[in-house]
Amino acid sequence: MTDEIARRAQQIEIWSSDSDSDSDSGSRYAQVSLSRSAINHAPNALTNAEIVTKYADKIKTDPIKKGPKITRDRSNRATVEQVLDPRTMRFLAKIINKNVISRINGCISTGKEANVYHGDHEDPEVTTREYAVKIYKTSILVFKDRERYVDGEFRFRNTKNQSNPRKMVKVWAEKEFRNLKRLYLNGIPCPEPVELRSHVLVMEYLTKGNGQPSPKLRDHPFKDVEEIVHYYHQMLFYMRRMYKVCRLVHADLSEYNSIVHKDKLYIIDVSQSVEPEHPMALDFLRMDIKNVNDFFSRKKINVYPERLLFKYITEDASVLGIEDNSDEQLGQYLETLPLKTEDDDEVEDEIFRSLHLVRSLNHLDERDFQKFSEGKVDTLTDLVGTHENIDGTLAVNDDDEEEEDEEEDEDDEDESSEEETGSEDDSEAEDEDAEGKKKKKKWVEKETILKGKKHEDKDDKKARKEAAKLAKQEKRKTKMKKHVKKKIISKRKTK
Numbered sequence: 483m484t485d486e487i488a489r490r491a492q493q494i495e496i497w498s499s500d501s502d503s504d505s506d507s508g509s510r511y512a513q514v515s516l517s518r519s520a521i522n523h524a525p526n527a528l529t530n531a532e533i534v535t536k537y538a539d540k541i542k543t544d545p546i547k548k549g550p551k552i553t554r555d556r557s558n559r560a561t562v563e564q565v566l567d568p569r570t571m572r573f574l575a576k577i578i579n580k581n582v583i584s585r586i587n588g589c590i591s592t593g594k595e596a597n598v599y600h601g602d603h604e605d606p607e608v609t610t611r612e613y614a615v616k617i618y619k620t621s622i623l624v625f626k627d628r629e630r631y632v633d634g635e636f637r638f639r640n641t642k643n644q645s646n647p648r649k650m651v652k653v654w655a656e657k658e659f660r661n662l663k664r665l666y667l668n669g670i671p672c673p674e675p676v677e678l679r680s681h682v683l684v685m686e687y688l689t690k691g692n693g694q695p696s697p698k699l700r701d702h703p704f705k706d707v708e709e710i711v712h713y714y715h716q717m718l719f720y721m722r723r724m725y726k727v728c729r730l731v732h733a734d735l736s737e738y739n740s741i742v743h744k745d746k747l748y749i750i751d752v753s754q755s756v757e758p759e760h761p762m763a764l765d766f767l768r769m770d771i772k773n774v775n776d777f778f779s780r781k782k783i784n785v786y787p788e789r790l791l792f793k794y795i796t797e798d799a800s801v802l803g804i805e806d807n808s809d810e811q812l813g814q815y816l817e818t819l820p821l822k823t824e825d826d827d828e829v830e831d832e833i834f835r836s837l838h839l840v841r842s843l844n845h846l847d848e849r850d851f852q853k854f855s856e857g858k859v860d861t862l863t864d865l866v867g868t869h870e871n872i873d874g875t876l877a878v879n880d881d882d883e884e885e886e887d888e889e890e891d892e893d894d895e896d897e898s899s900e901e902e903t904g905s906e907d908d909s910e911a912e913d914e915d916a917e918g919k920k921k922k923k924k925w926v927e928k929e930t931i932l933k934g935k936k937h938e939d940k941d942d943k944k945a946r947k948e949a950a951k952l953a954k955q956e957k958r959k960t961k962m963k964k965h966v967k968k969k970i971i972s973k974r975k976t977k
């Protein structure tokens with residue numbers, strides 16, 4: 483598994499260095515989304531009509547048939563203009579100009595939130611790879627029920643109050659890209675994320691040949707019961723790995739958002755995935771577990787009780803009583819779980835689903851104590867969804883952490899979240915100081931950093947935090963207030 487991960491990490495590095503050199507905004511990987519003004523003022527910028535004329539014959543938007551083919555008929559242009567707005571066309575043009583793909587051959591799927599197209603390069607000399615191009619819809623209606631996934635997401639909290647649907651869709655696509663990257667770099671089978679331009683995401687195309695997409699889990703023709711059990715266990719294993727290593731809850735996991743490709747289960751559609759710190763993460767996780775169990779029980783196999791699977795996915799190896807997080811240890815643990823056979827298991831799961839789970843005892847509120855006093859829960863810890871301390875090798879994409887740092891500096895009102903991530907940030911800050919300038923950071927094995935902090939004694943930690951807080955207050959005193967800055971800038975402009 484490790485050399486596969488190393489290869490993937492290397493692959494991402496190639497994209498990043500490649501796109502950095504290419505991106506004139508000099509921004510980090512995948513953040514390259516040219517602003518309208520940049521495009522309009524680019525030398526001989528094309529008008530919308532010119533863009534459509536120039537690229538329409540490379541873009542087919544009707545459902546993909548046998549193998550990719552290009553038509554030059556005028557009706558195609560009308561459809562393209564209907565389906566893809568000029569702004570999307572511009573981003574597609576950038577991707578084509580960058581030679582990632584040279585044509586769109588047809589539509590693989592039209593969803594509520596996005597359409598997915600097949601793209602490739604007409605010149606096999608350049609590449610024979612096929613890509614899935616996911617283009618998000620910018621209609622505000624769709625965005626209504628997305629808000630609960632973005633609200634509370636630490637990485638995107640500065641964007642949640644933007645009323646501009648375009649910006650929110652861009653955030654949504656960026657979320658999917660970054661979440662895919664986390665899965666991909668941690669050995670969870672998923673389409674390789676390749677390019678992101680605003681709300682247009684290019685990723686590896688999972689195909690069974692002749693341009694046809696590999697089947698969703700829902701449509702996979704299972705050979706026998708063994709194969710069904712095999713994919714059930716694989717799904718549970720990836721759910722745990724996503725939670726413990728990628729620090730992600732899928733939040734829309736089902737037989738529709740997983741694909742059987744080359745005899746392996748691939749996870750897709752991670753735009754709504756959230757981190758465990760999200761206020762609803764544990765509710766989303768319980769929903770995922772229920773969806774997965776429902777699908778596999780419809781396939782007539784005995785599944786495990788949901789509350790036991792919740793524990794399997796969220797608890798540390800030590801709490802599960804296994805030595806480590808190896809596949810075999812986790813596999814053996816699953817085998818020891820009792821299958822859900824009697825009806826009272828269903829009743830227990832019903833209660834489990836209705837519990838209001840919190841992340842730690844100090845998040846309990848009135849109604850929990852009420853439940854406890856009415857004897858509905860044996861102990862209050864039953865309401866604590868998962869242990870605070872995260873086990874084993876926990877890799878996080880430092881880019882996200884970096885992003886959080888930047889956001890945190892902007893508005894450090896939310897002390898509590900600093901508390902949670904404070905130690906990590908500080909230690910990373912120390913690392914950065916040690917390394918001098920802020921280098922592009924790779925994935926870090928969280929355990930190495932956490933180990934030192936875990937054993938640091940309490941008052942040292944307290945003193946360190948106090949000092950960090952005072953330093954921040956000092957910095958804030960000298961920091962120029964935003965409104966003052968704005969006044970100076972506007973004065974300069976008028977001059």
Ligand SMILES: Nc1ncnc2c1ncn2[C@@H]1O[C@H](COP(=O)(O)OP(=O)(O)OP(=O)(O)O)[C@@H](O)[C@H]1O
Nearest residue numbers: 591593594595596598614673686687688695738751
């Ligand atoms: N990388 C890929 N390779 C092959 N097929 C893909 C890929 N990504 C998506 N698809 C196909 O497109 C469908 C929709 O993709 P996805 O779920 O990511 O978009 P969505 O907006 O959530 O659509 P829906 O609302 O239908 O779930 C998937 O169910 C799958 O069949």
Ligand SMILES: [Mg+2]
Nearest residue numbers: 593738739751
């Ligand atoms: Mg989907």
